[in-house]
Amino acid sequence: MIIKFQKFIWLFIFSILFLSCKNKKKQQHETPESGTINISVDESFKPVMEEQIKMFELSYPNAHIIANYKPEVECFKDFFKDSSNRLIIVGRGLNSKEEHFMIDSLGYNPGCNAVASDAVAIVVNKKNKDSLFTLSSLKDQLQGKIKRDKIVVFDGINATSTVRYIRDSVLKKEAYDTSVVKALKNSNEVIEFVSTHENAVGFLGISWIGNPEDSNQIKLLNSVKMGYVRCDICEDKPYVKPVQQSLITRRYPLVRPVYYIIKENFEGLGTGFTSFLKFERGQLIFRRAYLGTKMDFNTRNVQINESIQKK
Numbered sequence: 122m123i124i125k126f127q128k129f130i131w132l133f134i135f136s137i138l139f140l141s142c143k144n145k146k147k148q149q150h151e152t153p154e155s156g157t158i159n160i161s162v163d164e165s166f167k168p169v170m171e172e173q174i175k176m177f178e179l180s181y182p183n184a185h186i187i188a189n190y191k192p193e194v195e196c197f198k199d200f201f202k203d204s205s206n207r208l209i210i211v212g213r214g215l216n217s218k219e220e221h222f223m224i225d226s227l228g229y230n231p232g233c234n235a236v237a238s239d240a241v242a243i244v245v246n247k248k249n250k251d252s253l254f255t256l257s258s259l260k261d262q263l264q265g266k267i268k269r270d271k272i273v274v275f276d277g278i279n280a281t282s283t284v285r286y287i288r289d290s291v292l293k294k295e296a297y298d299t300s301v302v303k304a305l306k307n308s309n310e311v312i313e314f315v316s317t318h319e320n321a322v323g324f325l326g327i328s329w330i331g332n333p334e335d336s337n338q339i340k341l342l343n344s345v346k347m348g349y350v351r352c353d354i355c356e357d358k359p360y361v362k363p364v365q366q367s368l369i370t371r372r373y374p375l376v377r378p379v380y381y382i383i384k385e386n387f388e389g390l391g392t393g394f395t396s397f398l399k400f401e402r403g404q405l406i407f408r409r410a411y412l413g414t415k416m417d418f419n420t421r422n423v424q425i426n427e428s429i430q431k432k
Contacts, residue, residue, distance in 0.1 A: 153393025155183035160208040160391070161196040162188045163282050164307055165326030166239065166379055168338070169410040170210055176406060177397050184390055194280035200382060208383045208391040212239070212282030215382060229386050235378040236398045238413025240327040240363035241283055242375075243348035244312065246319045253360050255351045256374055259291050262322070265298030273297075274314050274323045278304030283324050286377050316344040327363045331411045350374050368413035376413070 150156065162170050167190045174186045189199075193213075199206040201222070214233045215223065223231050243259075245252050261267045275284050288294060305311050308325040315323040323345070330342040349360035352372045359372075367373035381398060385391040397403045404416040 151389045153388055153390060153396065154181040156390040157185040157187065158208065158390045158394070159187045159189065159206055160210065160394075161199040161206055162190050162210040163193045163196055163212055164190045165212070165276060165281065165283055166210055166328050167308070168332075168335075169237075169328045169407065169412060172410065173398060173403060173406050174394075176402070177394055180397075180402075181393070184393070186390070186394060192277050192280035193282035193285065200384070207385045207389070208381065208395070211380050211382065212286060212377050214378075214380050223384065227384055227386075231382055231384040232392075232395065233380060233382045234395070234399065235380050236395075236403065236415060237379040237407040238368050238376050239379050240331075240368050240373055240376050241286055241324055242327045242330060242363050243350065244315050244323045244325065244330070244345040245348055246315055246321055247344070247346050248319050249346065252346055252348045253351070254348055256291055256353065259287075259350075260293075260295075263287070263292060263297040263302065264295070265301045269301055270320055271301065272318060272321045273302045274305050274311050274321055275302065276305060276308045276311050276325055278302075282377070283326060286375070287324060290375065312341050312345055322348075327368075328410060328412065331363060331365075332409075333411070334409075365408075365411040365413065379407075379412070 151158075170188060170190075174188055178184055178186065191199075193211050196209040196211050197219075200209045201219075214235070215231065220230060243254060258267065262271065263273060275281065275287075278284060288297070303314075305314060308329045311323040311325045312329070315321045330338050330345075330347070332338045347362055349362055350373060352359055352361045352367075352374065355361075355372055361367045361373045363373045363375065368376050381395045383391050383395055399415070401416065404414045407414045
């Protein structure tokens with residue numbers, strides 16, 4: 122019995138040493154500018170994050186970032202349960218319960234920071250004359266109290282950052298009416314559905330349709346019409362579109378952060394990529410994507426009608 126126990130102890134010690142050596146070997150072959158890393162990215166941020174990864178890899182040819190685009194909840198599942206996943210890009214930071222769990226699991230607190238501001242855009246069919254919204258009317262519509270002839274579509278149900286944000290900021294954690302709300306697979310499907318259904322109202326990240334210099338986004342936006350939301354904090358209460366200046370000034374009510382969360386306690390590729398996002402080159406890419414930046418850039422002037430005055 123004692124011999125078996127001793128064998129078990131030696132086997133356990135050997136396993137720990139083997140994993141430790143494996144991790145050290147991995148760290149030795151990975152730097153902030155080289156190596157391969159798998160990350161999970163909220164699908165609503167896909168267009169801008171594809172551009173970030175493209176430019177990072179062009180700058181550092183020995184770096185390879187494999188991004189898996191999925192709903193926010195799935196990103197967090199990867200982060201908590203998949204030891205090979207060290208970095209996620211999502212629409213919120215860790216809450217206190219999640220922080221304590223990660224500290225208990227890892228022995229240190231994961232890095233977490235907001236690197237940009239995104240917005241939830243509202244799109245309607247081109248033939249729909251009703252493109253003005255208030256936060257209170259949105260809440261009533263989502264709860265089926267008004268406009269029950271309209272179909273509200275999201276880029277998923279419950280598991281996406283768009284659904285979570287609307288539930289938290291508009292519904293104030295109350296339930297929506299499932300008879301008027303429809304879940305689609307992704308942002309592309311939201312745009313396609315709204316473009317073919319005159320009575321549809323869609324919610325998606327502005328990263329998909331907010332860049333007036335991107336031909337793909339112009340094409341998508343031309344198939345639908347962007348809605349205006351009333352700015353209740355503004356003196357004259359105008360109806361505002363989610364353009365870059367209204368994100369930065371928070372005139373547009375439905376603004377949300379873009380966060381990175383990383384569990385890397387060594388100078389690896391994840392650290393290199395998050396530094397790229399935080400500092401000038403990554404921030405300029407967010408700026409060119411017409412999102413709100415954390416760095417203080419002078420926002421360029423573009424011929425866009427941002428607001429409609431209340432009549």
